[in-house]
Amino acid sequence: MTATAPADPRAHFAALLAQHRGIVLKIARGYCAHQEDRLDLIQEISVQAWDAFDGFDPARARFSTWLYRVALNVAISQLRRQQLRQRHHAVLDEAALAADDGAPAEHRHTLRQLEAAIRELPALDRALMLLHLDDHDHRQIAEILGISSANVSTRLHRLRQQLRARFDPTP
Structure with a gap:
C-alpha cells in the first residue's frame, strides 16, 4: 500500500x-x-x-x-x-438469470440465452467475453488476463463467430 x-x-x-x-x-x-x-x-x-x-x-x-x-x-x-x-x-435457473431492468421480454430472453452461452465457454474465453461485454478495450483485457492484445483480438474474433453461428445459424 x-x-x-x-x-x-x-x-x-x-x-x-x-x-x-x-x-x-x-x-x-x-x-x-x-x-x-x-x-x-x-x-x-x-x-x-x-x-x-x-x-x-x-x-x-x-x-x-x-x-x-x-x-x-x-x-x-x-x-x-x-x-x-x-x-x-x-x-440453468432461468428465473435467477432474468434481468430485472424493465427490458422487454424478448430482450430478457436473448440475454438469458447469451448468459447461458457464455457459461458454456472455457474459463479463459468466458473471462474474455465478460470483459469485452463490459466495454474493456483489448489492452485492458490483455492486462487483466495476462495475455497479449493480439491474443485477445484473435480469441474475441473467434468467440464472436461462434456466438453468431449459435444465434443465427443461417449462412
Whole structure:
C-alpha cells in the first residue's frame, strides 16, 4: 500500500470494494447459475481480494484492473474445483438469470440465452467475453488476463463467430 492510503487499510479496502462491487457481481453472474453459488463466489472473491490487498500497488495498476484479475482467478479456480468434483453440470435457473431492468421480454430472453452461452465457454474465453461485454478495450483485457492484445483480438474474433453461428445459424 502507498503512503497516501488511509491509516485503516480495512476501511480503505472496504471503500474500494464497495466502489467496484459491480465487477465482483458481473464475474459471479458470469460464472454461477444459482444465487447461492453466486453468493459463495462473491464472498470468496472478497476474502481473496482482502488477503491479497497488501500486494496491491496503485502505481502498477488501477484497483479495478487488479480486482478483475483477482475475481477472475478466484472464479476460474472455483470452477476447476467444481469440475474435479463432477459438479460442473449445473441446471440453468432461468428465473435467477432474468434481468430485472424493465427490458422487454424478448430482450430478457436473448440475454438469458447469451448468459447461458457464455457459461458454456472455457474459463479463459468466458473471462474474455465478460470483459469485452463490459466495454474493456483489448489492452485492458490483455492486462487483466495476462495475455497479449493480439491474443485477445484473435480469441474475441473467434468467440464472436461462434456466438453468431449459435444465434443465427443461417449462412
